[in-house]
Amino acid sequence: MSSAFRYTNVLKIKGQKVESYVGWKNKLLVSHSNGRFMIYKLTKNEQKNDYGLEKLSQHDKFTKKGITQMEVLIQKSILITLHDQVVELFELNNMVNFQTLITKKALLFSYNQKKTICVGINRKLIIFKWEKSNFVKKKEITIPDTPKTINFFSANKLCIGTKREYLLVNLREENPKPLFQIGKGGIPICTKISNNEMLLGKDRMCIFNDSDGKASREFGITWSEIPLNIFYFPPYVIAIFQNNIIVRTLYTNKYVQTIPISYTKDLKIIKSTNQSAYTMDKEFIWRLDAIPVNEQIHNLCEDGSYEEALQICNMKNVQGIDNLEETINTIKITYAFHLFHNKKFKKSMIIFSEVEIDPRRVLALYPFLVDFKLLKNTDFLIPETKNLEKDVQKIAIQNLIDYLTKIKKKSELDNYENKEEIITIIDTVLVKAYIKTNPGLLLPFLRLKNSCDLIETEKMLKKKNLEKELIALYKSKQKHREALELVEKEATKTNNLYQFIKYLENLNYEYLDLIFEYSKQIYQIDPTQCLEIFTFDNKTDQNPLGRNLPKKKIKKFFKEELPILEVPYLEYHIFNLGDKDPEFHNELLLSYQKQNEIIKKQMESETGNNIRQLAQKGIIYKKKMHDFILESKYYTPGKILTNFPMDDLFEERAILLSRINQHEQALEIYINKLKDSEKAEQYCIRHYNKDGETKDIFLLLIKKLLEAGENENQKESGNEKMLEQSFLILERHIRKIDPQKVFQILPKNIKVSKLVNYLRAVMKNLTEIKRTMKIKKNLYKSDYLNLTVERVQKRNKSLKINENTLCQVCGKRIGDSIFGKFPNGILAHMGCIQDKHICPKTQKNFNIYKDDFNFKNGIFFFF
Incomplete structure (x- = not known):
């Protein structure tokens, strides 16, 4: 030492x-x-x-x-x-x-x-x-x-x-x-x-x-x-x-x-x-x-005292070390390897995550986990780690998972030319690491965006029979057909369509052909759940368009392949989403009409309970069609009329005619086809507009009633009945019908006695109108006189000032300066007034007088 x-x-x-x-x-x-x-x-x-x-x-x-x-x-x-x-x-x-x-x-x-x-x-x-x-x-x-x-x-x-x-x-x-x-x-x-x-x-x-x-x-x-x-x-x-x-x-x-x-x-x-x-x-x-710093560091590292060597490097104002950052990085890397070989895996991986090191060098410490074909560099192999016991291996792998998870987030990977290759290796190794230590984390990992090597990962998951994880892998790699094959297999086995439907619901417009293909199989089992695939949307703030499925292609697909779903799909778009597309409104209305025809034909060949069930179904569809014709504003009436039968659905035809202002034809249907003058009257009430094209719609109704009376088989009794109905309508809506025009269409041979009640009602109505107009005239006249007097009073107001009159804002004499007077009596120099509508002393706003002032002899007044 x-x-x-x-x-x-x-x-x-x-x-x-x-x-x-x-x-x-x-x-x-x-x-x-x-x-x-x-x-x-x-x-x-x-x-x-x-x-x-x-x-x-x-x-x-x-x-x-x-x-x-x-x-x-x-x-x-x-x-x-x-x-x-x-x-x-x-x-x-x-x-x-x-x-x-x-x-x-x-x-x-x-x-x-x-x-x-x-x-x-x-x-x-x-x-x-x-x-x-x-x-x-x-x-x-x-x-x-x-x-x-x-x-x-x-x-x-x-x-x-x-x-x-x-x-x-x-x-x-x-x-x-x-x-x-x-x-x-x-x-x-x-x-x-x-x-x-x-x-x-x-x-x-x-x-x-x-x-x-x-x-x-x-x-x-x-x-x-x-x-x-x-x-x-x-x-x-x-x-x-x-x-x-x-x-x-x-x-x-x-x-x-x-x-x-x-x-x-x-x-x-x-x-x-x-x-x-x-x-x-x-x-x-x-x-x-x-002794010199470099020599100390060398000696400490030789002796395994890496923390002390690092402490020297981190001392304040340390001198004598060339490339200090590089030296620290090298010491830490050597220290991390030292810790790993001494089975101190946690600390080893913490240090590895702090330094600049090719992650493949760390992965090379795990030959029992890493396929070196992925590394493409056998120089990284360190055989000693092969001898780790299974329990120790598990601890080593768990710490490797923490390291790889951190390193993926580090920007240092951007410095590698083969960054994508490294991330692929990392994610593939993570899959195997989860399989060996904690399979429960594998599914959440694969559900997220990942860079796993598809072939290697696929082999591992198939070997362990991990079907859910395999589906998640395929989904993350956009291999949806492969995933759907497994999902379909599982749904058939368990007779549970939930996951099958959920998978298709999360596919967007790019995979419409796959959605069409696999939805047919769900349709065979449960048409209602099949519809959910096409109505589900996943709009979010980050994805405002959602799936963005082409609705017209889907409508066409339903019409050609899954006809039972066409009407529910159109109803969903119109009633749930508020779709205003005329094409969809037309299609739904024609679908109702077509379904009504089908039910009628079916009823011709059925008896007993079946016919009652069909009749009930027909009532439901007819009501849907009637309400939709009445409420929707977006279908094309002319186009619908060309597809409607001439011998059926008279009331619906009348409503369609009203949409194209064919009121005369509509009233003919109510009177001649439906024989229902009350509905005809209600029709006129709905469409009457005193200032529009339909101001004479009640006159048109009277005309059609009289014409219908003339065409009755028993002409005389028919005329009498229609005349009575006509006069009743005239009396009820007397203010909406011009009497002069009424007399022009009445029969020439009508008895005067028949007109008495109507004429009395007309006279009474005219008298009331005349009296009302006189009252209005006098009220207007009175208002005019009052306003004139008030105006004169206001304009005749005068103001006297003398040499001692003071400005109530600045306190100085007004003299011969321009001044202003506010309605609350405040006098002020023109220069002391910032806004002509706001009193400079009380700050009260007199904006209601903004049009009522004038200038005269250099003096201006606010009234």
Whole structure:
């Protein structure tokens, strides 16, 4: 194992007592027990590749006694010192006293680079924070015992070591929380790993704790004996013992190096930079320098300490690494393979998903799962993984599934020229992985869009008799005929059409021929369910067109192949979807008429119950046809009439004639064919329009009734009957018929006595009309006079102002300026009025007067 540090004695101290020392930039500051303070500059001998110290300055009697603790606050270039129970601050540039924090009883201190200092005094912690130009005392916190170590977790959390236990102190809560006992050694040992983690000593073990006081890792670091102190020098943990210093890796706890520096009473490690530190024994102060970064990384990887190697790469301001990102990627890949071969599959796959690596290299780790014909590159084969036990294989495959699922979403795949080929391999392997570990996930996977190799996947599914999954595969690959063959087979076997219908319902217009072909088979079993295939739609916000099946092609298909479904299909489009296509309306109406004819013919050859059933059916169809003729506005009446029989469906023909304004022919049907004057009268009521072409429709009805009376077999009685009906209609609708035109069509030989009632009704009606018109005339006249008076009154209003009249908005005199007066009496300068309809003082809107103002002699008024 190569070393992590090179160590050089840089200063001989034999015969002198050094109390403390600290590194700062390229200098070493040393305090002796007699109060002398020395500043040395670091020098390097390039030939021997070692270091020495050159004295820069010496300060005798710098303190009364030696400085027992000193640290550098780098951001402010300030030296923090503890001597004679006093905490003082000095400016490093000139070693002048900057500030005194504590004047007595100080035991130790700690600081962080967030400019916070904590000083321990007996059973108290005193907190100072930097404000503007110096440190200000913020608070005192009482703790249960005297502190022996103080370490900052973060800006607001401290770990305190006493003789008996460790304490966690939150500066915001000020309530110390006990962690655990120190142990038999009675020496509290603590070093900071990160803002959320500390390493605490307990006998021969060091335990990782988070900032909440809980164990942060399942493992700790165990030493051969109780360490006297520990330090974290990323990525290493350095432990000081009686006779030497031991270096281990933090994450893997591997032994790295022994440094043969013996213990002295005040032995400690003082870091100078991220790459160097100082320590001492009885004779020398030693400098520890980390070996070059590239060499460290190489050695750590050779030893399997990949996490430590990565930690070095991720250190802030790391230098000496060419192509840092590429180096990190390479380390992670090697680490992932290392983990896989050590059966740590989960972590291995997590790292693989983070790095840039051809996924086929990962798949090559699974020869028991992957067909290497897919990989097309046998260089990826790693035979050792063939020997994995079945249970271990299952775990390995489950983690591979997670990796492949993540990698499919990564944009890094876009960098590969053969991206589609790689995704095909991934999806095909996923199918086999699901088959081996969790077949229940296979169906949802295949139902989604996938890139599985059709032939390979088909073989796997057929081998396992997974028909549902095979159907899903075919469907995802647009192999609908193959899928429908399996669906049809299953439907025939179980006598359940649900899945068969659902499959066809989800096919769009591109597969209309397949829908037609397979719907015939469903039609033979259940025509009603067959119709659902063509009426189902899957419109969504993302797919507003839905299936977009061509309705006219479907109508033609029904007419030629599945005639029973033609009418229900037309009804669905018209009544459910509100289809206004004249062709569909015409087809439905003619279908009703055709069905009516068919039923009539069937009734001619049937008897008993059958004829009653057919009659009932005929009534239903005739009502449908009648209602549709009456309500629909979109069929073509002329076209329908040419297909209607002349000797049947008279009322329906009359309605059709009305649609083409053939009212005379329609009325002839009601009177001569149906012999129903009431329906004829109702027809006229529906179509009468006093200002349109049908204003004389009632006159036409009277004419047709009289003509019909003349054509009766018993002419005289027929005339009498029709005359009576005519006069009754005339009386009921007297205001809708011109009397002059009535007399023109009445028979010449009609008796005057027959006309008496009608003439009285006419006279009464004319009198009422005359009286109504007179009343209206007088009302209009009265309204006109009232409006004229009101207009005159408004226009005759006047307004008097004098030289003292003030504008009620600005308060100044109006004088000879243009002004305005609002209906509420407010006077204002023209310049003070922004809107002529809105009072500038009350903001009331007088827009109703917008047309009632004038300009006169430079003055304008609002009325």
